[in-house]
Amino acid sequence: MSTLDPDALECLAAIVEEGGFERAAQRLNITQSAVSQRLRSLEAQAGTVLVVRSRPLKPTAAGHLLIKHTKQLRLLRADLERDMQELAPSAMGGARDEERVSIAINADSIATWAMGALQAVVAQGLPLEIITDDQDFTQEWLREGQVMGCVTTLKQALRGCKVVPLGAMRYVAVAQADYARQHLPHGLTAHNFRNVPFVAFNRKDDMQREFVNQVFGLKRVALRQVFVPSSEGQVRAVRAGWGVSVLPELLVRGLIAQGELINLAPSQALPIQLYWHCWNLQSEVLDTLSAALTQAATTALLEPIV
Numbered sequence: 001m002s003t004l005d006p007d008a009l010e011c012l013a014a015i016v017e018e019g020g021f022e023r024a025a026q027r028l029n030i031t032q033s034a035v036s037q038r039l040r041s042l043e044a045q046a047g048t049v050l051v052v053r054s055r056p057l058k059p060t061a062a063g064h065l066l067i068k069h070t071k072q073l074r075l076l077r078a079d080l081e082r083d084m085q086e087l088a089p090s091a092m093g094g095a096r097d098e099e100r101v102s103i104a105i106n107a108d109s110i111a112t113w114a115m116g117a118l119q120a121v122v123a124q125g126l127p128l129e130i131i132t133d134d135q136d137f138t139q140e141w142l143r144e145g146q147v148m149g150c151v152t153t154l155k156q157a158l159r160g161c162k163v164v165p166l167g168a169m170r171y172v173a174v175a176q177a178d179y180a181r182q183h184l185p186h187g188l189t190a191h192n193f194r195n196v197p198f199v200a201f202n203r204k205d206d207m208q209r210e211f212v213n214q215v216f217g218l219k220r221v222a223l224r225q226v227f228v229p230s231s232e233g234q235v236r237a238v239r240a241g242w243g244v245s246v247l248p249e250l251l252v253r254g255l256i257a258q259g260e261l262i263n264l265a266p267s268q269a270l271p272i273q274l275y276w277h278c279w280n281l282q283s284e285v286l287d288t289l290s291a292a293l294t295q296a297a298t299t300a301l302l303e304p305i306v
Contacts, residue, residue: 004045009070011038012050016059016067042066068145075101075148078126078285100127101285104142104150106135107201108169109274111231112250114151117296121288134204135274142277148286149278151293162280164294167301168271170249172256173211173264179241180262188244188264190216197224197243199234207270211246215268246270250300271302 014024015035025032043050050063059067078101105114110132122128131141138150143158157163173188175196180187183196193216198208205227212221228237231251238245239255244264255261276293278286 004066004069005038005042006070006073008038008042008045009066009073011035012042012059012063013067013070015039015051015057016063020057064144071102071145071148072279072281075279075281075283075285079283100129101289102129102131102147103278103289104131104133104138104147104152106138106151106274107132107229107231108135108248108251109151112169112248113296113300114293117292118289121292126285126289134201135272136206137204139277149276149289151274151276153272153274154277155273155275157277160280161277164276164290166274166276166294166297167303168273169301171207171211171246171270171272172249172252172266173215173244173246173268174238174252174256174261175244175264176239176241177259177262179243180264184244184264187266190218193221193223193244197226199237199243199245200225200227201231201234202227202229207246207272211270214270215265274301 011024011028014027015021018024018027021032021035025035028035039051046062046066048062049060050066052058052060110130118128118130131138131147133141135151135153137152139152139154139158141147142150142152142161151166155163155165175184184192186192193212200208208223208225209221212218212223224243226237226242228234228242231247234245234247235251235255237243238247239260249269252261256263274297276290276297278290
């Protein structure tokens with residue numbers, strides 16, 4: 001295959017990332033007709049369809065490969081930008097919006113330790129994009145080439161990627177104090193967990209079931225659940241008396257100490273091992289991101305589970 005037009009590659013990525021031709025045109029500051037023309041040219045060069053014109057719009061398998069290649073080019077440009085800034089601070093302008101470095105991190109890590117880890121990286125001017133998903137599904141973003149790295153519970157490295165154990169996040173079952181005294185005066189047990197609703201992140205989230213399964217040694221647990229797609233939102237829902245939730249101890253430790261929330265099973269906790277996966281490439285930007293996340297995890301999380 002002859003050399004691919006980088007503008008056309010960025011156009012393909014913009015169409016998929018923005019979810020359509022119109023928004024891609026706005027991001028790239030070109031007409032919608034120019035977006036369509038660049039895509040047709042790239043599809044002709046690739047010899048295959050790259051985007052399925054559906055709702056929502058989706059890339060084909062070939063489209064996924066080219067988007068991954070585009071993101072790798074972005075990473076190379078980010079490395080060049082970083083090196084040039086050191087050699088000649090006035091030689092390079094700021095990074096363009098389409099050159100964002102994307103990573104996927106689970107919501108609980110974003111709500112607790114990960115944002116602080118990335119503070120210095122963002123302060124250096126890296127155009128970072130954080131995509132959030134359930135920790136069991138963030139690796140799919142990496143598998144599809146949508147991100148350059150991810151925080152996930154999955155241990156097995158993907159082809160062309162490397163993996164680093166971060167540590168274990170400890171989860172506890174909590175409820176608002178008055179709610180706990182009224183509905184669970186003896187705490188959460190294998191006999192009463194069905195009497196209360198559980199506040200979960202979304203339908204992908206199996207943390208509540210996993211806690212009950214492992215702590216009480218039960219199988220095929222059916223729970224009444226309320227869904228709040230935000231870690232901080234789950235805490236707010238619990239504080240408002242919506243029910244019980246299994247949340248990171250890092251996130252609720254202060255509220256437990258203040259007596260506002262009650263740890264319903266103080267002798268029980270669920271440790272969830274996290275891993276950092278990223279492309280196995282020589283990149284100062286990627287190395288800096290990896291170092292920032294692993295160092296912060298060492299301080300915030302429990303020792304990695306062997």
